[in-house]
Amino acid sequence: MPPPPPGSRPAAPPVRSRVEDALRRAIAEGEFAPGSRLVEADLVARFDAGRSHVRLAIDALAAEGLVERVPNRGARVRVVSTEEAVAITECRMALEALIAGKAAERVTDAEAGRLRAQLGAMRDALAAGDLLGYSALIQELHGLLHAAARQPVAAGLVDRLQAQLVRHQFRLSLRPGRPQVSLAELGELVDAVTGRDPGRAAAAATAHFASVIDALAASTGSPGGTP
Structure with missing residues (x-):
């Protein structure tokens, strides 16, 4: 054409x-x-x-x-139960590990700089007590990681899964202590990606989403994990 x-x-x-x-x-x-x-x-x-x-x-x-x-x-x-949110997040965890590994392989210097800057903005928001802003910055961080990975199929699947979890993510963002935990986990992920270490990046993504799963499950007292 x-x-x-x-x-x-x-x-x-x-x-x-x-x-x-x-x-x-x-x-x-x-x-x-x-x-x-x-x-x-x-x-x-x-x-x-x-x-x-x-x-x-x-x-x-x-x-x-x-x-x-x-x-x-x-x-x-549609209302998504906590049990279903856990199952959805388990699927997302596998996709995000793939994306993180690809991002570590393909990230440019400019993209690495944007990831570090985003992490800094997240720290500032958390220090200011802006939990809603912090939650929005997390979503932007994942968008930057997806762009760096250049894996549009996986990113598209994540977007579709992610849209079902809004209520649960909002609850987690307000849970005492949870933002500090996620900041440390995402800091490790950014360090691994910008350090261009695919294995470490995939492991960091897996660890973060496994932690989310545990936090979601704990919010209802049911066994299992979430996003």
């Missing part, structure tokens, strides 16, 4: 894809709480899209496990 002529704009994504991506992001960022209804008329207005596009987007997210359709009541954001 010949390259587009100079000055041409890339084609806009199909409407359904645009709505699907925007709704997925809104759920992942907690704009729609677990259990909340997704009213088609409201989504049509919000995303400036036709009802058929909204319905197709909801169907796609239902297939991913983010949304469920309730007979005679419409669609709602």
Whole structure:
């Protein structure tokens, strides 16, 4: 296929894809709480899209496990139990270990600098007692690691798993002592990636997510682990 002529704009994504991506992001960022209804008329207005596009987007997210359709009541954001959150995080742990190893192999000097700077921002947020800001910075850190890994398939799978865990991650971010633990774990991960040690990086990612699993399980007193 010949390259587009100079000055041409890339084609806009199909409407359904645009709505699907925007709704997925809104759920992942907690704009729609677990259990909340997704009213088609409201989504049509919000995303400036036709009802058929909204319905197709909801169907796609239902297939991913983010949304469920309730007979005679419409669609709602699916509630994920702690037990399921643990299972999802176990899957994410394997993917994040792969991503961490690839990031250590492929990280550039500029990317390494951004990772170190992000870790510094996380330390500052925690020192200031900004737990919500700290939680947001963690998500940005994972985004930087995913970019450095250049493994879009694994990163895409993680994004889909991650979107189901918003409520549980929020609870963890407010748990006394947990942010300090995660900062130390993520510091080890960043050190391993920027040190270009794939084995150590994969082990650090595994250790971090195993710790998350334990923290989630402990929050309900059930055995097992989380993200």
